[in-house]
Amino acid sequence: MTSSNRHKLNIASLYRRVTRSRATPAALPQAEVLLALAEGEHSEATERLLGEVTHSGMHADLLRFAQALAPESARLGVQLERALEVAPADHARSQRRSARGAMPRRNWMRGVASLAAGLAIAIAVWTLQRTHNDISPQDNTAAVAAASDRIFVALDEGRGTRQPSKPDQIFRTNFRGDEIFKAQFTGG
Amino acid sequence: MTLDPALRARLHRLLADYGAKVRILIDGHGLGQYGIDPADIEQEVRIRLWKALERDRNAAFHTSFIQRVVLTTVIDAIRAANARPSEPIPEGADEAGTAFIEPAAGPERNASGMAEFDRIVACMAELPERRRKAVALHLQGFSLREIGTFSGTSEEAARKLLDRGLQMLRESLAVNGIVGDVDD
Numbered sequence: 045m046t047s048s049n050r051h052k053l054n055i056a057s058l059y060r061r062v063t064r065s066r067a068t069p070a071a072l073p074q075a076e077v078l079l080a081l082a083e084g085e086h087s088e089a090t091e092r093l094l095g096e097v098t099h100s101g102m103h104a105d106l107l108r109f110a111q112a113l114a115p116e117s118a119r120l121g122v123q124l125e126r127a128l129e130v131a132p133a134d135h136a137r138s139q140r141r142s143a144r145g146a147m148p149r150r151n152w153m154r155g156v157a158s159l160a161a162g163l164a165i166a167i168a169v170w171t172l173q174r175t176h177n178d179i180s181p182q183d184n185t186a187a188v189a190a191a192s193d194r195i196f197v198a199l200d201e202g203r204g205t206r207q208p209s210k211p212d213q214i215f216r217t218n219f220r221g222d223e224i225f226k227a228q229f230t231g232g
Numbered sequence: 233m234t235l236d237p238a239l240r241a242r243l244h245r246l247l248a249d250y251g252a253k254v255r256i257l258i259d260g261h262g263l264g265q266y267g268i269d270p271a272d273i274e275q276e277v278r279i280r281l282w283k284a285l286e287r288d289r290n291a292a293f294h295t296s297f298i299q300r301v302v303l304t305t306v307i308d309a310i311r312a313a314n315a316r317p318s319e320p321i322p323e324g325a326d327e328a329g330t331a332f333i334e335p336a337a338g339p340e341r342n343a344s345g346m347a348e349f350d351r352i353v354a355c356m357a358e359l360p361e362r363r364r365k366a367v368a369l370h371l372q373g374f375s376l377r378e379i380g381t382f383s384g385t386s387e388e389a390a391r392k393l394l395d396r397g398l399q400m401l402r403e404s405l406a407v408n409g410i411v412g413d414v415d416d
Binding site: 053054055056058059060062063064072073074075076078079081082083084086094095097098099101102104105106108109110111112113114116117118120121122123124125127128 | 261266381414415
């Protein structure tokens with residue numbers, strides 16, 4: 045039988061079938077390297093893996109699978125991001141809603157606090173006044189004592205009653221002249 | 233992380249939708265042939281992503297992080313499946329195109345198919361490395377753009393590498409008495 049008489053081989057199909065049936069589990073690729081090769085990165089590891097892909101159907105399938113995963117994975121990433129972005133926004137909205145609900149209660153509390161503060165001030169003023177009244181006599185005594193704090197207090201005591209200090213009599217305006225030369229003199 | 237019930241339900245729904253899509257992709261890429269259960273992967277991915285959300289919600293937004301979670305889950309599952317004692321080949325494996333032995337082929341043809349494969353690989357080994365890689369990636373079903381991306385070249389450069397590589401391979405296969413179509 046000559047080659048021309050033979051069934052024409054589908055070489056690509058044969059190649060794929062055989063390379064798949066000869067897959068060796070010991071040479072499984074690393075996900076990182078597979079992903080790097082799928083994304084077109086080049087390194088020693090990706091070159092080694094590319095060598096495996098050329099003669100291992102399993103590696104070729106995994107590489108194709110890694111490529112096919114990209115669009116769906118990107119879509120999921122976006123969907124997750126959106127879902128988790130919306131969540132904090134919802135949270136903030138609900139917080140604002142609860143804040144609005146709490147506003148009347150907060151006003152009421154503010155009124156009570158003002159009343160309490162006013163009452164406290166009134167009590168403080170009243171207490172102060174009471175205290176001031178209680179100590180007033182002592183204050184008067186102290187004032188008198190301070191007034192009589194003079195060097196010659198003994199002299200005052202000798203006079204019996206203490207006179208309030210008066211201006212000097214010599215220069216009084218109502219100085220009265222000698223009686224002898226009074227205008228009543230008749231010229232006699 | 234404390235979440236209100238509505239947000240929690242929404243996140244669970246998003247992860248459930250994503251898990252279902254991952255399952256479809258696993259089925260679509262024939263990863264089930266490596267001994268993994270797509271339903272288990274779907275469940276595990278959802279759990280891992282939820283834990284990641286609870287741990288650090290910002291990290292869970294990154295596309296590469298989500299992809300890594302899925303790929304790690306799949307690779308772990310394949311490793312675990314291969315560590316298990318061998319199980320009988322499930323029915324329908326041939327339909328998935330996983331078995332080398334073609335159902336319609338007789339013993340002679342199957343044996344020759346394996347032999348032809350070895351000869352094809354031998355012919356490919358004669359190609360310069362860059363052309364060989366381009367041809368192998370083409371046979372694995374990758375597009376010119378993907379070949380360019382993986383090889384670090386432009387699509388046009390990848391096309392030139394592939395054209396020259398395929399030309400050399402055809403000549404080499406013809407010399408070795410293999411008549412075949414290198415394209416699908």
